[in-house]
Every structure is written in structure tokens, then in C-alpha cells.
Amino acid sequence: xxxxxxxxxxxxxxxxxxxxxxxxxxxxxxxxxxxxxxxxxxxxxxxxxxxxxxxxxxxxxxxxx
Numbered sequence: 001x002x003x004x005x006x007x008x009x010x011x012x013x014x015x016x017x018x019x020x021x022x023x024x025x026x027x028x029x030x031x032x033x034x035x036x037x038x039x040x041x042x043x044x045x046x047x048x049x050x051x052x053x054x055x056x057x058x059x060x061x062x063x064x065x
Contacts, residue, residue, distance in 0.1 A: 002029070009036060039063040 001017045003026070014030040037057070043064045044050070050058075058065060 009034065009038070037061055 001019075003015045003017060005013050005015065007013070010032075011034055012032040013028060015026045016029045018025045018027055038061070039058060040062045041064070044058060045064060047065070055065065
């Protein structure tokens, strides 16, 4: 089963819903381009091997490190 979703940012995503017995797991199959990075209030605590540029960008976008 495939599901298509749209975001407020205009992005479109196609998900494949994998069925394993009684469990269903959505897997991102395809996504359109994104014009913005939205990580506000996202936590990257414990993330490893982030390069300094990524850290700067995440902090700039109000992510928690």
C-alpha cells in the first residue's frame, strides 16, 4: 500500500506501508525537494560524527544538541 502526504511547506512525500503480520511500518519511499530546514525543537542529543558546519546549522535552526 502506498500513501501520499503533503506538508504545509509544499513538500510531497510518498510512503510505502509494509505489512508484517499484524504490524504495519511506514517507509519513506520518495520526497520532493525542500526549500527550508525545519528542526526547531528537534533533539540531536547523543548524535555522533556531526561536522562543525552541521552543528552550526542545527544550532542556527534552534535544534537541541
